[in-house]
Amino acid sequence: MTGKPVHIFELANPKRFMDVSAPVVPWLAAATTVTITLGLILAFNTPPDYQQGDTVRIMFIHVPTAWTAMMAYGLMALASVVSLVNRHPLADVAAKAAAPLGAVFTALGLITGSLWGRPMWGAWWVWDGRLTSFLLLLLLYLGYIALSDAFSDETRAARVCAILAIVGAVNLPIIEFSVQWWTTLHQGESILRRGGPAISPVFLWPLFLMAIGFTLLFLLLWLIRIRTAVLKRRTWNLMLRATT
Amino acid sequence: MNARKKRRLLFVSFLLLGGAGAAGLAIAALQDNVMYFYSPTDVYAKHVSPGQAFRIGGLVAKHSVHKGRGAEITFTVTDGNKNVSVDYKGDVPALFREGQGVVAMGRLTPSGTFQADQVLAKHDEKYMPPEVVDALKRSGHWEEGKAQQ
Structure with a gap:
């Protein structure tokens, strides 16, 4: 690496991107491991909640996975905008690489929520505004993945998928504000609410660490997936050259 | 920014506006159906007819829970304005x-009481250790179920 500062669009050059991102991977992996480990240690050492008891610890997994699932969609939609407007091939790769990860985080959010809902609410699942809009997020991810495999022409697939990702981004504010707009079984916003967080600092710290840890985990896996996709394309090109 | 890029950016803005518009219209049309439950005030205001299935939500009123024979239980749902038993x-x-959020699925009987098939608990967005709650209660700053709608 040279000492020259790297402009963001210079990274759109796959060669440059591979050179710059290679040393980032191990550091990101280390930061992810440390943050999640610390978060888990704190999460298992908080006192129980006054009404939910030890069940409240599901929050330390459920809330960060749900946040990460939504952030992943936001990043996928952003990469799709760059792909449509600036036509950077790396943006296509980045958007496509985010979808399966986002789908997994969304599924984990739904599963952990279900495991939390049964003992506290008395139901595994209800069709309220928050749960339904979050299920729609999973369907958007799955639709995106199915659509990206439905075309033989990669460029066309990227265009159509980008359109789906951008239109689907409308669901993100719906998920966020569902608990304010409608009556729901899911409780209201605990952190970003008028009058400050409704969570005791003893719960807030592990939640905060886990949220950062899951975000780093997503970024790490995303970076690895983008790098793998670029390498795959290179290998493919080498094989084509070798056979002709 | 060249003309092509500008046109594409316009296209993306159109996508977002179109998506938001469609979602907004759908939500406005479904507004009443997207509500997971009615508050007791809604039940009176909407003149829900007996036998029609719906959900009612609010707080379990203080001193209203009575356990009958076996699994029978009666209580009052309140939103601070109206009550439904x-x-x-x-x-x-x-x-x-008592004092906790609750959502019940069922129907009104002709006598005006709500016959529930399912009762779910709705907890609020507050999380705190028991000691904090005790301290709040001792200092008189504790208001049970205040955050409930």
Whole structure:
């Protein structure tokens, strides 16, 4: 690496991107491991909640996975905008690489929520505004993945998928504000609410660490997936050259 | 920015606006159906007819829970403005208690009580250790179920 500062669009050059991102991977992996480990240690050492008891610890997994699932969609939609407007091939790769990860985080959010809902609410699942809009997020991810495999022409697939990702981004504010707009079984916003967080600092710290840890985990896996996709394309090109 | 890029950016803005517009219209049309439950005030205001299935939500009123024979239980759902009494036969969730949020699925009987088939607990967005709650109660700053709608 040279000492020259790297402009963001210079990274759109796959060669440059591979050179710059290679040393980032191990550091990101280390930061992810440390943050999640610390978060888990704190999460298992908080006192129980006054009404939910030890069940409240599901929050330390459920809330960060749900946040990460939504952030992943936001990043996928952003990469799709760059792909449509600036036509950077790396943006296509980045958007496509985010979808399966986002789908997994969304599924984990739904599963952990279900495991939390049964003992506290008395139901595994209800069709309220928050749960339904979050299920729609999973369907958007799955639709995106199915659509990206439905075309033989990669460029066309990227265009159509980008359109789906951008239109689907409308669901993100719906998920966020569902608990304010409608009556729901899911409780209201605990952190970003008028009058400050409704969570005791003893719960807030592990939640905060886990949220950062899951975000780093997503970024790490995303970076690895983008790098793998670029390498795959290179290998493919080498094989084509070798056979002709 | 060249003309092509500008046109594409316009296209993306159109996509977002179109998506938001469509979602907004759908939500406005479905507004009443997207509500998971009616408050007791809604029940009076909407003149829900007996026999029609719906959900009612609010707080379990203080001193209103009476356990009958077997699994029978009666309680009052309140939103601080109106009250609806509920009859239910079955298990209630662990979080069910007076002052706690509750959502019941069922229908009104001609006499005006709510016959529930299912009772779910709705907890608020507050999380704190028991000691903090005790301290709040001692200092008189504790208001049970205040955050509930």
